[in-house]
Ligand SMILES: C[S@@+](CC[C@H](N)C(=O)[O-])C[C@H]1O[C@@H](n2cnc3c(N)ncnc32)[C@H](O)[C@@H]1O
């Protein structure tokens with residue numbers, strides 16, 4: 001019989017059976033557990049263990065009188081981990097063949113020159129800059145990129161060097177295979193399109209995007225000082241229901257993508273794009289909320305953010321910062337050290353937040369000539385950059401007193 005043997009069990013006993021099979025070494029961990037339409041669960045069994053499987057005693061063991069039978073399925077699902085491994089192997093196999101067809105030998109050095117990580121944007125794979133550096137690849141010409149695309153199951157290929165320091169944060173990207181470099185991402189019901197050659201997309205900030213999406217900003221005017229392609233402006237408009245968003249951005253390519261994305265998500269009527277340097281922005285006294293999403297620091301944007309807040313009612317600033325904790329003497333990597341390391345990090349974030357809060361209160365006072373109270377509402381941890389560098393967001397409530 002073809003296919004993969006599975007134990008079909010009722011959903012309520014699936015976990016018990018799974019554990020039991022796993023402890024007997026009979027569960028095929030390379031395949032996914034599948035829920036079928038009849039309310040039962042299929043647990044993939046290693047064919048070699050099938051003959052030793054004693055269904056009767058399994059049933060007795062789990063005191064279950066519900067369904068428990070062997071079925072065969074034709075199209076099992078590979079587990080995610082297994083998929084990654086087989087993709088990696090596929091690439092390796094294809095490249096090995098290509099090299100050998102050019103009379104070259106497959107070596108460990110070549111293996112080490114394969115991409116270890118990459119970003120997938122739909123059918124485009126964006127490779128990092130630390131791969132395919134060895135001269136031998138040059139001999140393969142375009143054949144190489146067609147083979148890599150096949151190995152990674154992509155249609156288009158591009159390669160990244162580092163994010164440039166031109167202030168636009170544009171990645172330096174070269175297209176290796178394919179006609180164009182526009183890609184589309186859909187996350188949390190919002191679609192983002194952009195040109196990977198000209199703008200960056202930070203999938204890493206997903207937790208912050210989800211947090212923003214959960215805000216209730218109905219009736220509010222929000223200013224997004226570093227809008228990019230709309231990473232935060234869009235969740236403010238689509239999910240948080242902001243009445244209006246002013247989106248500032250100085251990179252014309254990002255502005256082009258932002259415009260498209262506002263239209264694609266049908267929110268352009270509630271957004272004004274201010275193209276140019278936000279420090280020159282003429283707008284003031286309009287905002288209930290200002291988003292300052294720039295790392296390593298958004299400090300250049302603090303004065304304009306203060307001018308933007310409504311003078312009579314104030315509002316909330318979301319201040320992003322890359323905060324670096326001093327290195328402690330952690331020769332040992334034991335659990336106690338790690339815990340105290342975390343605590344030390346939090347203290348550093350708190351200290352940074354206190355400083356920022358005082359600094360902004362002072363700015364507000366200088367700008368408006370009135371006294372303001374600033375209040376730390378929350379410090380959100382977005383991401384860690386080892387070692388001891390953390391991207392955090394401070395929610396700072398600012399009210400005239
Ligand atoms: C980090 S990126 C996009 C940030 C986005 N919030 C994210 O999650 O990735 C910051 C954006 O701010 C823009 N930018 C930086 N400084 C600016 C300034 N002074 N005025 C206007 N835009 C600026 C850059 O062009 C870039 O698109």
Ligand SMILES: *C1O[C@H](CO)[C@@H](O)[C@H](O)[C@H]1NC(C)=O
Pocket residue numbers: 202203204205292293294295320
């Ligand atoms: C979001 O994270 C990326 C790295 O994943 C970073 O480069 C980018 O600047 C971050 N955006 C903000 C708001 O700081």
Ligand SMILES: *[C@@H]1O[C@H](CO)[C@@H](O)[C@H](O)[C@H]1NC(C)=O
Pocket residue numbers: 295296322324385389
């Ligand atoms: C965060 O800041 C540290 C130190 O200032 C820097 O080395 C690192 O590159 C920064 N990371 C990002 C993504 O800005």
Ligand SMILES: *[C@@H]1O[C@H](CO)[C@@H](O)[C@H](O)[C@H]1NC(C)=O
Pocket residue numbers: 359360362363366
């Ligand atoms: C506010 O003005 C005072 C007096 O001119 C100055 O000392 C202080 O540095 C200013 N605050 C900020 C944050 O610029």
